[in-house]
Amino acid sequence: MHSSISSSERPVPARPWPAIFVAVLVAAAALTAGWELYWRGVGFVDHDYVDTPGLWATQRRRVTGDRTVLIGSSRMYFDVNLRAWAELTDGRRPIQLSLVGTSPRGILTELANDSTVSGLVVVGVTPGIFFRTRRGYLGDFPQRAARESPSEWLGQRLFMRMERLFAFIDWDTQLGTILERQPLPLREGMTLNRAVRKVSRTRADRQAWLEPRILADSAYRQLVRDIWMDRNDGGRGPPSPGPDSVSATIGELARDIARIRARGGDVAFVRFPSSGRFLAAERRDFPRERYWDRLARELDAVAIHYDDYPTLSGYETPEWSHLSREDAVLFTRALVPILMDSLEAR
Amino acid sequence: MLFNSLTFVVFFAGVLALHALPFPWRVKKTNLLIASYVFYGAWNPPFVILVWISTVLDWYVAKWMYREERPARRRGLLLLSVAGNLGILGYFKYGEFLLENWQAAMQLAGIAYVPPEWSIVLPVGISFYTFQTMAYSLDVYLRRERPAESFLDFALFVTFFPQLVAGPIVRPADLIPQFAAPRRATSSQFLWGLGLVSLGLFQKVVVADTLLAPSADEVFGATGALHALDAWTGVLAFSGQIFSDFAGYSTTAIGVSLCLGFSLTNNFRYPYAAIGFSDFWRRWHISLSTWLRDYLYVPLGGNRKGRGRTYVNLMTTMLLGGLWHGASWTFVVWGGLHGTYLAVERYLTERFSGSRLAGATGSRIALALLTYLLVLLTWVFFRARDFPSAWRLLRSMFGLAGEGRKVLYWNGIIAVAAVTAVMLVAHWRLRDTTLEAAVERTPAWIIAAVWAAMVFAVIATQGSGNAFIYFQF
Numbered sequence: 001m002h003s004s005i006s007s008s009e010r011p012v013p014a015r016p017w018p019a020i021f022v023a024v025l026v027a028a029a030a031l032t033a034g035w036e037l038y039w040r041g042v043g044f045v046d047h048d049y050v051d052t053p054g055l056w057a058t059q060r061r062r063v064t065g066d067r068t069v070l071i072g073s074s075r076m077y078f079d080v081n082l083r084a085w086a087e088l089t090d091g092r093r094p095i096q097l098s099l100v101g102t103s104p105r106g107i108l109t110e111l112a113n114d115s116t117v118s119g120l121v122v123v124g125v126t127p128g129i130f131f132r133t134r135r136g137y138l139g140d141f142p143q144r145a146a147r148e149s150p151s152e153w154l155g156q157r158l159f160m161r162m163e164r165l166f167a168f169i170d171w172d173t174q175l176g177t178i179l180e181r182q183p184l185p186l187r188e189g190m191t192l193n194r195a196v197r198k199v200s201r202t203r204a205d206r207q208a209w210l211e212p213r214i215l216a217d218s219a220y221r222q223l224v225r226d227i228w229m230d231r232n233d234g235g236r237g238p239p240s241p242g243p244d245s246v247s248a249t250i251g252e253l254a255r256d257i258a259r260i261r262a263r264g265g266d267v268a269f270v271r272f273p274s275s276g277r278f279l280a281a282e283r284r285d286f287p288r289e290r291y292w293d294r295l296a297r298e299l300d301a302v303a304i305h306y307d308d309y310p311t312l313s314g315y316e317t318p319e320w321s322h323l324s325r326e327d328a329v330l331f332t333r334a335l336v337p338i339l340m341d342s343l344e345a346r
Numbered sequence: 347m348l349f350n351s352l353t354f355v356v357f358f359a360g361v362l363a364l365h366a367l368p369f370p371w372r373v374k375k376t377n378l379l380i381a382s383y384v385f386y387g388a389w390n391p392p393f394v395i396l397v398w399i400s401t402v403l404d405w406y407v408a409k410w411m412y413r414e415e416r417p418a419r420r421r422g423l424l425l426l427s428v429a430g431n432l433g434i435l436g437y438f439k440y441g442e443f444l445l446e447n448w449q450a451a452m453q454l455a456g457i458a459y460v461p462p463e464w465s466i467v468l469p470v471g472i473s474f475y476t477f478q479t480m481a482y483s484l485d486v487y488l489r490r491e492r493p494a495e496s497f498l499d500f501a502l503f504v505t506f507f508p509q510l511v512a513g514p515i516v517r518p519a520d521l522i523p524q525f526a527a528p529r530r531a532t533s534s535q536f537l538w539g540l541g542l543v544s545l546g547l548f549q550k551v552v553v554a555d556t557l558l559a560p561s562a563d564e565v566f567g568a569t570g571a572l573h574a575l576d577a578w579t580g581v582l583a584f585s586g587q588i589f590s591d592f593a594g595y596s597t598t599a600i601g602v603s604l605c606l607g608f609s610l611t612n613n614f615r616y617p618y619a620a621i622g623f624s625d626f627w628r629r630w631h632i633s634l635s636t637w638l639r640d641y642l643y644v645p646l647g648g649n650r651k652g653r654g655r656t657y658v659n660l661m662t663t664m665l666l667g668g669l670w671h672g673a674s675w676t677f678v679v680w681g682g683l684h685g686t687y688l689a690v691e692r693y694l695t696e697r698f699s700g701s702r703l704a705g706a707t708g709s710r711i712a713l714a715l716l717t718y719l720l721v722l723l724t725w726v727f728f729r730a731r732d733f734p735s736a737w738r739l740l741r742s743m744f745g746l747a748g749e750g751r752k753v754l755y756w757n758g759i760i761a762v763a764a765v766t767a768v769m770l771v772a773h774w775r776l777r778d779t780t781l782e783a784a785v786e787r788t789p790a791w792i793i794a795a796v797w798a799a800m801v802f803a804v805i806a807t808q809g810s811g812n813a814f815i816y817f818q819f
Binding site: 009010011012013014015016017018019020021023024027028031032035149150151152154155158159162168169173174175176179180181182184185186187189190 | 347348351352353355356387388389390391532533534535537538540552555556557560600604609610752754755756757758760761780782783785786788790791793794795797798799801802803805806807808
């Protein structure tokens with residue numbers, strides 16, 4: 001080549017770079033350590049994993065053969081203790097594929113289409129999500145997990161290593177979230193659209209449970225309740241689906257169930273407890289007889305509603321929608337025998 | 347692989363370690379080549395094959411073309427290279443667009459044509475490396491350069507990972523010679539390189555993704571008429587987002603290269619302080635604008651074939667430049683607007699050159715702000731998903747859409763206003779200098795404080811792994 005590169009050499013500012021670099025390392029480390037200590041003081045902990053498509057993918061890849069799979073929204077996610085389940089069954093923990101704010105219907109179809117899946121699929125039904133949509137808040141996770149690139153696969157593992165060390169890694173502690181939540185006055189005519197706060201902790205195997213702060217801090221608990229009501233009270237959500245839509249949903253579920261049963265598996269449905277104004281809103285918008293009872297009656301599948309079993313009723317749901325970590329263990333110990341007996345009897 | 351990912355941190359540490367080991371230069375270059383294929387394949391391994399096709403095609407065509415004396419044969423070989431590169435680009439990037447337009451044309455002719463479903467994934471950065479390899483063939487054809495002497499050097503030029511997927515689009519003469527002799531960064535180059543990487547990631551992760559993207563997404567994702575404040579805020583947010591995102595990538599790429607001992611050219615020079623559109627295009631995506639100038643505008647005749655033809659060449663270049671960004675008519679309109687701006691500016695400059703006002707600071711600032719305002723309008727078409735959305739937003743901006751909806755909270759509006767103000771002031775103050783010169787004048791403790799704050803902000807933001815906007819091009 002003819003051209004010379006001498007003219008294209010990048011200039012480097014004449015500064016004491018080694019000293020500057022050491023100062024940067026020390027200052028950045030000090031700032032990060034201070035940040036970490038602050039968030040630990042607030043109550044954040046290490047080994048609490050952010051639910052990402054990559055984390056979901058780690059569990060989705062384990063679904064094969066006759067493994068039991070749990071799909072649903074946050075109630076199935078927080079209210080089931082995987083170890084308690086394993087102790088009462090074959091010793092293997094079920095695989096947790098539930099996603100907060102997300103309908104399990106799309107995932108059930110995906111599992112039904114996967115010829116390697118031949119185990120029990122337990123579906124958590126949160127009526128306001130389940131009957132409204134096949135997707136929901138994190139509805140793109142399965143597609144993103146299926147398209148995971150080698151780079152994302154490795155990135156997830158490295159990210160999880162960081163999460164083992166640092167408590168400040170969380171959706172709620174991101175700089176963007178903090179800025180977004182600064183309490184500034186509302187513009188005229190706008191209503192506050194509060195994002196859901198941290199309501200759970202998650203282990204690497206996606207064992208999740210209700211955030212302990214909700215139990216310990218009454219103001220935080222009330223904030224979480226208020227946010228649930230922002231979304232569920234006063235007809236702020238989309239309209240409840242009509243009978244035709246429910247029929248279509250049931251038809252779709254029946255097809256998915258048939259495919260899984262054809263391979264030797266089975267599907268069961270569970271309605272988890274809720275209480276307070278949340279339950280009142282669910283009863284108003286999704287009356288049991290028009291939704292759950294139709295599903296239980298028209299689908300040839302096990303369907304367990306907590307209200308029908310004394311051992312599943314009477315639990316306290318601190319923020320009206322989920323059980324505490326301790327109660328999730330007790331609830332699981334009560335649920336599994338009922339579920340197994342029902343499957344056996346079917 | 348994204349620069350703003352932990353995977354890249356590990357990858358880059360490995361590359362640096364390998365590069366520092368006492369291997370022969372040829373082995374080090376081979377390591378860099380393999381690393382570049384790993385970098386690209388980490389998204390979608392089969393797409394590495396496309397890079398190989400481009401590499402092998404242009405290597406042999408250029409060799410053959412250089413030896414060939416017969417003009418017709420040389421033209422044929424150039425066509426082979428251009429057809430090969432544009433064929434790959436066209437198939438993956440424009441196939442669906444062409445089919446859709448063909449279908450629309452058929453419908454106009456009363457023929458109900460239903461094209462087959464097009465579900466081809468776009469390989470990241472395909473527009474960048476195809477343009478880079480085409481520049482090589484064109485340079486050899488135009489006898490501006492000799493072919494590279496080493497296949498390894500040429501393959502590394504095509505694939506060099508820091509700039510492979512989003513530029514800068516490097517010219518053969520600027521990069522291939524750097525592979526000829528052993529290179530290793532000095533400690534100052536290495537540390538300054540890390541500083542540039544930090545700056546680039548700060549621009550991307552903190553400014554573009556955290557401070558600006560939410561407002562831009564909210565406004566451009568809205569379906570109805572918007573309140574004028576929201577509309578303007580969204581467009582300002584996007585103007586800052588696309589600059590911070592793309593300039594952030596370029597700065598990171600330059601820093602990564604410098605850490606390895608290689609120099610890449612600047613891709614941005616404070617474009618929002620441009621006075622006029624010729625100036626803007628000397629400052630925005632410089633490696634693309636100079637590519638279009640040297641391989642499209644000048645070969646078309648540039649300004650050598652009369653006034654009318656100059657305007658036609660200008661508009662053709664900018665329309666194709668718009669299309670380069672994406673397979674959509676909105677990008678073509680974006681290019682067309684810039685072409686129109688350039689043409690009008692050319693006309694006005696010819697008529698009113700030598701005005702006494704031109705040199706006054708006040709009028710320079712006013713012209714810079716006018717330029718920014720007109721550039722803002724073009725971003726509406728660039729970002730909008732379709733023409734109805736673009737028109738709706740423009741009407742909202744100018745209060746012609748009636749009582750529009752408010753979709754942004756003060757948090758977002760204040761963030762966008764603050765970033766925009768800081769960005770415009772910084773661009774204006776740096777417009778006639780360089781970052782290096784400015785840093786050289788800055789006390790060391792301020793450099794350390796700003797650098798540490800940027801690193802901390804990147805850590806505190808945690809990143810969500812959003813791809814750089816320009817990857818899609």
